[in-house]
Amino acid sequence: MESLPEAVLIRILASIPAVDLVLVCRLVCCQWKNLVDGAALWILKCQEEGLTRAESDTENWQNFYFLSKKRKNLIKNPCGEEDLGHWGEVENGGDGWKIEELPGDFGKEFPSEEVHKYFVTSYEWCRKAQVIDLKAEGYWEELMDTTQPKIMVRDWYAGRSDAGCLYELCVKLLSENEDVLAEYKSETVTIPQDSDANWTEEHACKMPGATTHPSSRELCKECE
Numbered sequence: 001m002e003s004l005p006e007a008v009l010i011r012i013l014a015s016i017p018a019v020d021l022v023l024v025c026r027l028v029c030c031q032w033k034n035l036v037d038g039a040a041l042w043i044l045k046c047q048e049e050g051l052t053r054a055e056s057d058t059e060n061w062q063n064f065y066f067l068s069k070k071r072k073n074l075i076k077n078p079c080g081e082e083d084l085g086h087w088g089e090v091e092n093g094g095d096g097w098k099i100e101e102l103p104g105d106f107g108k109e110f111p112s113e114e115v116h117k118y119f120v121t122s123y124e125w126c127r128k129a130q131v132i133d134l135k136a137e138g139y140w141e142e143l144m145d146t147t148q149p150k151i152m153v154r155d156w157y158a159g160r161s162d163a164g165c166l167y168e169l170c171v172k173l174l175s176e177n178e179d180v181l182a183e184y185k186s187e188t189v190t191i192p193q194d195s196d197a198n199w200t201e202e203h204a205c206k207m208p209g210a211t212t213h214p215s216s217r218e219l220c221k222e223c224e
């Protein structure tokens with residue numbers, strides 16, 4: 001292996017799964033460590049898997065590769081397809097939570113055709129929460145502590161045309177000991193009776209994964 005040209009060795013290493021490159025191959029020798037930490041290997045892997053980025057992006061190629069592969073919705077059962085499965089700390093005010101088919105009574109179709117159901121609240125506060133273990137989702141300690149990937153938060157809400165309602169969204173980044181490291185909380189949105197019942201997106205916010213612990217978790221609470 002020592003006699004191989006560097007370009008050939010990079011091509012061989014590029015065929016190895018990315019996590020093994022970082023956790024195993026990087027520890028073999030100084031030469032392999034420098035290659036795994038360098039840009040050429042990750043540029044090749046990005047090219048082979050069709051991952052592209054803007055020229056002005058200053059993020060290093062290794063981080064870009066991993067974060068691109070892991071960019072997904074971490075909320076489980078976000079639209080009620082599994083009833084209230086995966087949701088905890090459920091507070092059933094009034095008649096409690098229900099799951100309805102879109103558009104529902106006095107409602108409108110959702111902007112995305114992929115969404116078929118939605119959560120419905122009652123005439124008193126209904127709350128639900130979900131805890132996400134970032135380490136279990138594949139975000140290892142070094143990535144969380146040094147790269148500190150941003151957490152993007154998006155949510156949709158709507159009122160019925162025949163009734164007013166209130167809406168809030170709260171997201172917390174928690175340490176292993178459940179200390180709050182960062183928090184985002186929307187304003188309380190008041191939707192009057194006789195509204196147009198259109199769906200509104202709660203504007204995305206980015207929470208830094210700063211000073212996260214090995215098993216930092218994102219706690220998402222939403223109320224409709």
